[in-house]
Amino acid sequence: MRLPFSLFVGLRYTRAKRRDHFISFISLISMIGIALGVMVLITVMSVMNGFERELRDRILGMAPHVLVSNIGGPIQDWQNLEQRVLQNPGVVGASPYIQSETMFQHLGQDHFGLMQGVLPEKVGEVTVVKDNMRNGSFDSLKEGSYNVILGASLARRLSANVGDKVTLMFLKESRITIAGINPRAKRFTVSGIFETKSEADKGLAFVHLNDAAKILRIRDGVSALQLKTQDVMKVHEVTESLNQALDYNYFVTNWTRQHQTLFNAIEMEKRIMFILLTFIIAVAAFNIVTSLVMLVNEKQADIAILRTLGASPGSILRIFMTSGIINGIIGTGAGVILGVLLALNLPGIVNWLEVTFNMSVFPKDVYFINFLPTELLPDDVIKIASAAFGISVLATLYPSWKASRTQPAEALRYE
Structure with a gap:
């Protein structure tokens, strides 16, 4: 099956070796940053969901x-x-x-x-x-x-x-x-x-x-x-x-007359935590901007040749957006996989740490539970993955637009 022109060239640029290895390094850092941000966000939201579930079951189990x-x-x-x-x-x-x-x-x-x-x-x-x-x-x-x-x-x-x-x-x-x-x-x-x-x-x-x-x-x-x-x-x-x-x-x-304020506070904390941790993904996405800007500067001659052969500014924009979006997809996908695995196995990991190092993460005399509860909700995973992907797409817009504005004569003047 033949791929669309913009997608084909964008994939080639993503897989091709760069003359400047620093560009590849920045691109790798952006993917790792997005993956870590998504992983942490999924894990934290799962833990907060678990605490909310335990609190709800214990309070409403008696009230x-x-x-x-x-x-x-x-x-x-x-x-x-x-x-x-x-x-x-x-x-x-x-x-x-x-x-x-x-x-x-x-x-x-x-x-x-x-x-x-x-x-x-x-x-x-x-x-x-x-x-x-x-x-x-x-x-x-x-x-x-x-x-x-x-x-x-x-x-x-x-x-x-x-x-x-x-x-x-x-x-x-x-x-x-x-x-x-x-x-x-x-x-x-x-x-x-x-x-x-x-x-x-x-x-x-x-x-x-x-x-x-x-x-x-x-x-x-x-x-x-x-x-x-x-x-x-x-x-x-x-x-x-x-x-x-x-x-x-x-x-x-x-029960809402007495306990609704508590659960509203938990929901507010979850929303604030989601917003704060989303900034981690946004910071990582800035590396996509950096790597794409450097890639655009490196590929000035290629862009000029493509424009001379009849490629439209829209095609050039889609080529570089494809390259940046792939980084976002890889980072988001890796983060989702790692986050889901960590959220599902976190109680066992914490229990192993307590036994191995003879410590108590949640002392019985301080907390109402003595284990780390988690509850992985598919809706949370979808929202987090969508937010990470959306930020990645936004990060590609400016460098791709800059590439589409390249004038062939100016780009080839010193080649």
Whole structure:
């Protein structure tokens, strides 16, 4: 198959040996620079995607996607409300709970947190706590047993283990007597410890729903109804639908009210990182400009001969654009291959470094995870490759335009 004239000559110029080896060196540097920029950008974006995924899974694994509460106080007929909300096609699970601010006491250690009274058979429909039990079983929360399941960090601060007695004090239920304020308190037995590696580990404890109701003197009611949606990113549609379906005295909110700012900040960081690292590719592309300008100066006589033989300025422009674009394609392609391989194998590489050099990249007491997460998204790879290729094309325009403006008589004057 015969190649177009401009493409054929451009490929010849790319493969041909240069009289000035410095041009070849600059061309090689431009390809290496683009490849490194693309590789780093793909790897960094994959790591940030991985952190966002882990954060989302851990936060939204414990937080309700949608929360339905009663404006006037506890929800009395929560069973009927549960049946109504489950009729919504976007809702896949519901669990009632009673919540109260609590002070936990054990062996002279005090810590403030939240107590949630839940039904063990339903809580697994909306959270991942039952799948993250470190000790004991969540089903140990039997009505009347006054058992409590603590978060791992909370248990560590209280020096409490399974089988220990922990005192829960409810300050809002305090009684004022002559002797002073007398908060309501109850001793619970630790029957389990959960660890989700999220903020819930630091200050959340679970008891049976009816035990919490007795202590807080809530008759046949719950604080709110936690819901899990089929698609966590479509909670606004579910919220709007429930607001229209339920009575005016119910207040429906979702996870974005509390956590959306955090995820918006992560997205902003990703965009800023993308822009900053794209500058690395842009700097490397300047080497394409340099190498093409030098190539144009070296090929002045060739350009003049081609123009004399009838080549149009447009053909000359396309010849040198082809030469520069090939450098961009090679650099971008190599960067994509290296970046994808590095992103897919980075967790294993980091783990090998930790074992080999006996170090910890992510200490457990500092970070919520102890490994390097990555998530390679095809859309990111396409955007990065497109940006690198686009920058490479732009870098060829000026030198190629300069070549197309060459006058044959001027170029051959000193030949």
